[in-house]
Amino acid sequence: MNKQQLEQLLGEDLTGMSSVGGGCIADSQVITTRSGRKFFLKQGFSNGMFRKEANGLKELARPGVIKVPDVIDCGDDYLILEHIEQGSKKKDFFEDLGHKLALLHRFEGEHFGFFEDNFIGSTPQENIPSEDEAHNWPLFYWNKRLMFQFRLAEKNGYADNTMQHLFALLEKVYEKILEGSEEAPSLMHGDLWGGNYMSDIKGNPVLIDPAVYYGHREADLAMTKLFGGFSAAFYRAYEETWPLQEGASERESIYLLYHVMNHLNLFGTGYYSQAIRLLEKLIR
Known part of the structure; x- marks a missing residue:
């Protein structure tokens, strides 16, 4: 233009x-x-x-x-x-961000996914659920997130025999890994790393560059751990506003896997070892 x-x-x-x-x-x-x-x-x-x-x-x-x-x-x-003018973070910026993210996640959808597919970075992200996936988070997450990235890795030449074997093993246990964490679909930013929030001129948190869908809120929080950039106060405020279910820390790896696989597909083999380590951890 x-x-x-x-x-x-x-x-x-x-x-x-x-x-x-x-x-x-x-x-x-x-x-x-x-x-x-x-x-x-x-x-x-x-x-x-x-x-x-x-x-x-x-x-x-x-x-x-x-x-x-x-x-x-x-x-x-x-x-x-x-245009949002950027300013210095206010003193309680991360407490505010954690609190507000929990409130955002409280906003429920009718089903998992979204009314349209979109993108995470420049990678297509499939959001339109099948009838079986709409109310079955583990199935939605397996098909629309992990398997999509795995097939893309195969197409890109990154899915060697080791990765193929580990994904086959993960398919047998992913439902068990996610068992007991069932919740209603939460409104998600979808790509919540440290580069996708900012502070406005008054120091208040602003979210940018989303990959929106309705999913399990633990997946949003897992992404915040990939590159850091979120303080202990952020996680504490989130928990105070809406505590996570027991076992959330053990499920972190399966949610990180989606983003690591996406980075593998976007940026190449530098993320291969990290993907393999996550897969090995998940099938133990």
Whole structure:
């Protein structure tokens, strides 16, 4: 989308367009209008990714418990968002984030998944459940998350005999691993690592770049452990707001596996060993 198209869409002249970091994959810019309004523009893909992101942000906004950027407009190859000025984290930032994430997870869906497939990073993420998967979290998670990534790894040449053998063994025990943790479908950010939250000008938490679906909240929390960036106060506040079920720490590995497999498929063999270690841990 060029300057002229943006001016027509926003209804006023632009006085500035500056490139900024916008995650790992999108071409992102802050655009400023003559009246001083600012917007965040993402471009660089024409596969419908931005429409899916817009729908995810709108879904996260529904409970009204944590700030996400307002969607101004989107198309197949662009997304215009409210520009949120970044500020220093307030003193109780992580307590607030943990509390609000628990409240977000309290927002229940009618079934697991989402009304549309979307993306996690640039990887497609299948969300539309079969009749059997809609109310069976272990089956949904196995088919739509772990097996999707495994088949992609096979296609990419990463799933060697060792990985194939370990996945075959995991298939026999995944239901037992998840047994006893049943809950209603929770609204999930879906890709909650340290780069996908920020603090606004007042120091309040904001969630960005989601991969939204309704799932088991432990999967959202597991992702926060992959690269760090969340303090002990965050987890303490979450637990105080809505305690996790017994055995959550033992189930962490099966939820981490999805994200490690996704990173293997996105970035290559640097994540292979980590995937194998998780698989070996899970089948012990």
